[in-house]
Amino acid sequence: MKTLRTDYRAKTVIIATGSKPRVTGAKGEEDFLYGRGISFCATCDAAFYTDLDVLVVGSGDAAIEEAIFLSKFANKVYISVIHDEGIMDASKIAQERALQNPKLHFIWNAMVDEFVGDGKGLNKVMLRNLKTGEKIPVEVQGCFLFFIGYIPNTDIFQGILRLSDRGYILTNENMETNIPGVFAAGDVREKTLRQVSTAVGDGAIAAFMAERYIAETEYFNREFKETRGPQVVCCYDPTNAKSREILSALESLLSQYPSIKLSKIDVYKNKNMALRLGLSGEPCLGLMRDGEVKAVIGLEELSPENLKEKLSPLM
C-alpha cells in the first residue's frame, strides 16, 4: 500500500473501511451534517429533539420504525415520501402503525430541495413536490436521513477486488476476497446485517484466517518453493481407503530413495495448500523438481504395484 510518504508491504491485508450513509445531495446539506441538524441514527439522537419538530426522509421499514421511535420524543415528525399518497416501501404492519400515530405527518410526492438554517443549526428543510414542482417549506430543527441507504468505502478497490452490484466487497464465509491473502470484514463487505455485532464477528474470522494464511504461506515457501531437487507431493484423503493405501506404499518406497523428498498434504483438511501448488485438491501425486510441479498423477492411475514406475522420472 502506498501513502504520500511511505510504501507499506504486508504479508496479508484485512480491509475494514466500512460504509458511509448516503446523503441527498441537496443544497446546504454539507453545512448541517453530523451533529448540526442532520442525523443518521434515531436511537442515538432522538433525545436531542425532545419537544422539537423533525423530518424523516424515506418510507422503508427502517424509516417508518425510526419515525415511530422519534415520535416518543419529538413534538411533530414529518415524513417526506417520494411516492403517491398512501404508498410506502415499509411493510403493511409498519404502515398501519404509522398511519395511526397522531404525531406523524406525511408529505407525499416530495423530495428534499434545500437545507436552510443559521449559525445555530438547521431550522427549515425545503421540499419540492415532484408532480407540481411546488416548494414546501418544513420548519424543523432536525432531519433524519439514516433511512436512504449506505455507500461502501470501496472506491480505491474498484477494478482490483470483486465487488457486488452495490459496490460492497464480495467474500466467502472465511472473509476471503478474490485475491489470496486479502480479507474484508464489517460493513464494507456484501452481507445481510450491518451491525457492530456482525462487524466484530467478521473481524475475528478475518484475523484468524489472516494469521493462518501467513503461517501457511511460510510453510508453503519452506516446504515447496525453496526445495531443490526431486520431490513427491502426496495429496491424500484420510477418509479414502485407496488414498491411504497409496500413501503407505509411497512412504515405504521412498524410504529407499532418500534423495527424493516426500511432502504430504491432507486435502480433506487443507485443500488450499494443494490449490496453491496448482493441483486440483483431489487425492493425487505431484512430481516436483526445484520447487516446480512437473507432472500430476491422479489417484485412479495409481496402485501400490505401479508406484515405482510412475515415479521413475524423478529417480
Ligand SMILES: Cc1cc2nc3c(=O)[nH]c(=O)nc-3n(C[C@H](O)[C@H](O)[C@H](O)COP(=O)(O)OP(=O)(O)OC[C@H]3O[C@@H](n4cnc5c(N)ncnc54)[C@H](O)[C@@H]3O)c2cc1C
Ligand atoms: C449513524 C449510525 C448509527 C448506527 N447505530 C448502530 C447501532 O445502534 N447498533 C449497531 O449495532 N450498529 C449501528 N450502526 C452500524 C455500525 O456502526 C456498523 O455496523 C459498524 O461500525 C461497522 O464497523 P466497521 O468497522 O465495518 O466500519 P466503520 O465503523 O464504519 O469503520 C470504518 C473505518 O474505516 C475508515 N476508512 C474508510 N476508508 C478508509 C481508507 N481509504 N483508508 C483508511 N481508513 C478508511 C473510516 O474512517 C472508519 O474509521 C450504526 C451506523 C451508523 C452510521
